[in-house]
Amino acid sequence: MKKDAYRVAVVGATGAVGNMMLSVLEKRSFPVKEIVMLASGRSTGRTLKFKGEEHPVRELTESSFDGVEIGLFSAGGSISAKFAPIAGQEGCVVVDNTAHFRMEPDVPLVVPEVNPEAIAGYTARNIIANPNCSTIQMVQVLKPLHDEAKIKRIVVSTYQAVSGTGKDALEEMLVQSREISNAIKWTKDQGIDELWAGLGKFRTMNANVYPHRIAFECLPHIDVFLDNDYSKEEMKMVWETAKILDPAVKVTATTVRVPSFFGHSESVNIETEKKLSPQRARELLDGFPGVKVLDDPRNNLYPLTALAGGEYETYVGRIREDESIANGLNLWIVSDNILKGAALNAVQIAEILIDRYI
Numbered sequence: 562m563k564k565d566a567y568r569v570a571v572v573g574a575t576g577a578v579g580n581m582m583l584s585v586l587e588k589r590s591f592p593v594k595e596i597v598m599l600a601s602g603r604s605t606g607r608t609l610k611f612k613g614e615e616h617p618v619r620e621l622t623e624s625s626f627d628g629v630e631i632g633l634f635s636a637g638g639s640i641s642a643k644f645a646p647i648a649g650q651e652g653c654v655v656v657d658n659t660a661h662f663r664m665e666p667d668v669p670l671v672v673p674e675v676n677p678e679a680i681a682g683y684t685a686r687n688i689i690a691n692p693n694c695s696t697i698q699m700v701q702v703l704k705p706l707h708d709e710a711k712i713k714r715i716v717v718s719t720y721q722a723v724s725g726t727g728k729d730a731l732e733e734m735l736v737q738s739r740e741i742s743n744a745i746k747w748t749k750d751q752g753i754d755e756l757w758a759g760l761g762k763f764r765t766m767n768a769n770v771y772p773h774r775i776a777f778e779c780l781p782h783i784d785v786f787l788d789n790d791y792s793k794e795e796m797k798m799v800w801e802t803a804k805i806l807d808p809a810v811k812v813t814a815t816t817v818r819v820p821s822f823f824g825h826s827e828s829v830n831i832e833t834e835k836k837l838s839p840q841r842a843r844e845l846l847d848g849f850p851g852v853k854v855l856d857d858p859r860n861n862l863y864p865l866t867a868l869a870g871g872e873y874e875t876y877v878g879r880i881r882e883d884e885s886i887a888n889g890l891n892l893w894i895v896s897d898n899i900l901k902g903a904a905l906n907a908v909q910i911a912e913i914l915i916d917r918y919i
């Protein structure tokens with residue numbers, strides 16, 4: 562029998578994604594009987610607000626999941642590696658936001674608008690994986706196009722927000738931006754060489770989170786580099802698209818960190834088996850759950866992080882034919898990486914879980 566409400570733990574509750582998980586649970590009126598906020602020992606003594614009340618943050622330990630029915634994890638891969646199986650064995654169903662379990666065959670990897678039926682496989686280990694943020698927004702938009710015209714190949718370049726790295730990274734970007742903006746007093750009536758002179762001392766800058774400065778820079782480097790010279794973030798897009806959308810679709814990716822706050826942007830090129838006009842693509846996307854078409858470039862209307870940030874929808878626009886091949890389209894996709902790319906997708910999975918399974 563379906564329960565009225567559930568005991569829910571948020572692991573990494575003090576972090577960027579954890580904070581947002583609490584907010585999404587509250588905003589979507591998820592039936593929470595008791596909320597358990599978990600973080601590192603450093604956060605003991607802190608409280609966090611949920612539904613108007615302050616709740617203590619507790620240190621994550623092996624006994625944290627006693628009686629907990631759903632665990633939303635976002636405290637890093639090594640924490641999930643250790644604690645998700647412990648929670649699962651206690652009967653708590655884990656929705657894990659890290660990459661740790663995503664490609665394990667007996668762990669479902671789910672975007673609710675794309676492959677909700679995969680959730681049924683949670684019983685193998687009581688773990689469901691939340692995909693990579695860049696993959697989620699891409700497969701969500703490509704799903705109706707694939708169903709209609711069968712995508713053969715995807716070429717994607719990402720422009721990913723700093724919030725995806727966490728609060729330390731956001732602070733680092735702000736500190737660096739302030740330092741540069743305050744130091745450079747250049748105005749347009751001065752020469753470009755004077756601007757260069759001012760910028761010179763910031764070519765290398767104190768950076769702790771990223772290997773280089775992120776302020777006013779684009780870093781073609783997300784996660785570690787692998788033997789094939791792709792970054793792990795790029796290969797996550799390849800591997801995860803195959804698992805969620807279709808293993809027959811070929812994917813190649815370049816992932817780039819840019820100095821925006823919230824919202825990943827993606828330039829996506831697809832080659833399809835059947836011809837798909839931009840107009841037909843717009844029609845298919847218009848009614849698709851969680852997708853908003855914003856495609857009137859002559860009136861300066863296209864997806865922007867300033868529009869998609871803080872919103873539940875994934876925005877798509879700049880839909881146009883790839884004139885270099887017979888059956889190709891280009892799209893620009895933007896979504897809030899902390900919401901649909903992480904917290905919202907996890908809560909949507911939990912909603913299906915309680916609706917259909919527990």
Ligand code: A2P
Nearest residue numbers: 573574575576577600601603604621636727728
């Ligand atoms: P804490 O705030 O106690 O360090 P972000 O990605 O925004 O940096 O957040 C990371 C989240 O993961 C935080 O909630 C952080 O808690 C949590 N976390 C980090 N290390 C641990 C740990 N060893 N045990 C439990 N939670 C951890």
